[in-house]
Amino acid sequence: MLDLFAGCGGLTRGFVDEGDFRSSGAVEFDRSAAATYAANFDPTGTHTFAGDIADFRDVPPVDLVIGGPPCQGFSALGRRDPADVRNQLWREFVRVVRDSDARMFVFENVDRFAKTPEFDLLRAAAGEGGQLADFRTQVFRLNAADFGTPQKRIRTIIVGSRIGPVSAPVASHARRPTANLPRWVTLREAFLSGPVVLDPGVRDEWLPESFLDFQGRSVPGAFKLRDLHVTKRYDLTSEIRYAHIAPGQSRLQLPEDLQYPCWRRDPVGRSDVLGRLRWDEPGVTIRTEFFKPEKGRFLHPQWENGGDQVNRALTHAEAAVVQGFDDRHVWCGSKAEIARQIGNAVPPPLARAIARVVGDRLTAA
Template identity: 80%
Template sequence: MLDLFAGCGGMTRGFLDEGRFMGIGAVEVDRAAAATYAANFDPDGRHTFAGDIAGYTDVPRVDVVIGGPPCQGFSALGKRDPADVRNQLWREFVRVVRESDARMFVFENVDRFAKTPEFQLLLQAASEEGELADFDTQVFRLNAADYGTPQKRIRTIVVGSRVGPVDAPRQTHARTSGEGLEQWVGLRQAFLEGPVVLDAQVRETWLPESVVDFQGHEVPGTFKLRDLHITRNHDLISEVRYAHIAPGQGRFDLPDDLQYPCWRRHTRGAGDVLGRLKWDEPAVTIRTEFFRPEKGRFLHPQWENGGDQVNRALTHAEAAVVQGFDERHLWCGTKAEIARQIGNAVPPPLARAIADVVARRLTSG
């Protein structure tokens, strides 16, 4: 397989965990993310192309091309500018699919992508007269929580195949258990009962001092998951605000004297801002600024009125676990760079479920 817009390697991790795939190439323009990918899957850095995909011309022959072009141009959180150059990167994805002679491709993006003009153009590319006319294209709307990820993260998945259609990935979890499905993985299970137990009390605010050489450049790293269990120094007024917010609550639940002045004027929208997560539910969608509670529902779920409270946002390590990464995964980059990698990643459990149906089709077709 070949991973385009590979990021930190979430999609590759899921495909390799499925057991029938071998990665022989990756493209990622962000150097720190490319270094993270290489640290995990390409220690010699020989098949990791760290640059603009437009310059990726030595395309290997593969069975499947996977990847998710940057979503910011489509995201509800962005400006949704039709002219955003990032909205056109799917065309490079199509080019590489053709040049690789792949039998299948997997294209991942935000839920909103299915409602964009670019999505319609992608479908046109797979029509009778398009560049991907020989691919049978299917579209799935998948929630990562339905596949064992402790996070409600809905994504549009486009699967193209020249060897016949694929089944929808087999759901393993649901909001409530029953009929052969397990209950969604909540944060209590993810943080306290899983293979990675993370102490709620955190004092470290910086990554260890370490650098690695990646293709002739020094990049901070490599860091283990527990090295990412770091917090920020919040000012007193912020901690007081956090202490007033119970699980499931947000900024609308603050007393008036603790509201930001701008919030007093805006009483609608952004209900998740300064929100606290719940122990026995999956997290909301992890974004690239999960370490800032003012950006969403990212406060740690531990809260007891007048008792044991954890008044901080998720750490980088907790956010990585919420995305479905485990202690095998290594990380490179600054705090901000690693946060972007985590927030932009494809959850490995979701990728593994997709890999299963792709492998079944490839081996039967």
């Protein structure tokens, strides 16, 4: 398989975990993310293309192309500018699928991508008279929590095939437990009893001093997941502000003297800002600036009025666990670069579920 817009390799991690998939190449513009991908799946760095996909011309023949073009041009959190050049990157995806002679492709993007003109154009490309006329597409709207990720994250998945349709990915968890399915994985289970137990009292601030060579340039890393269990120092006013917010609450519950002036002018908007997570639910969608409490519902769930409190945002390690990564995955880059990689990643448990049905079709063909 070939992974386009590969990021840190969340999609590849899920497909490789299914056992029958092997990475033959990756394309990623962000050098630190490309280094992370290579550290996990391409130790020699020889088949990771760190550059603009428009310049990627030596396309290898593969069975499968996977990838998720940058979503900021479509995201409800962005400007949703129709002229955003990122909205056109799906065309490069189509070109590489054609040039690779792949039998199938998997295209991942944000939920609202299915409501854009680009969605219709992509499906038309895999229709009569299109560049991928021998492909037929299926569209799935999937919530990562339904597949064992401790996070509510909804994504549009388009599977293209010229060897026959795939079955719908089968959920492994449910919002409410049933006779056949356990409930969604909660943050308590993910942080305190999962494959990586994380101490909520962490106060480390810096990544270890470590570097590796990636394609002739030095890059920070490779860091293990526990190395990413880092936070930042907050001033006293911020800690007092965070201490007022119980699980499930947000900046709306702050007394007026702790509100920022802009919040006083807008007393009801942005209700998730400065929100605290709940132990017994999955997390919300991890974004690239999860380490800033003012950016969303990212305060640690540990809170007891008058008792033990953890008044900080999620650490990088916690955010990676919420995305479904375990301690096999290593990371390269600065704190800010790794945060961007984590926030942009496809959760590996979701990727595994997709890989299962794609693998079944490729095997049967």
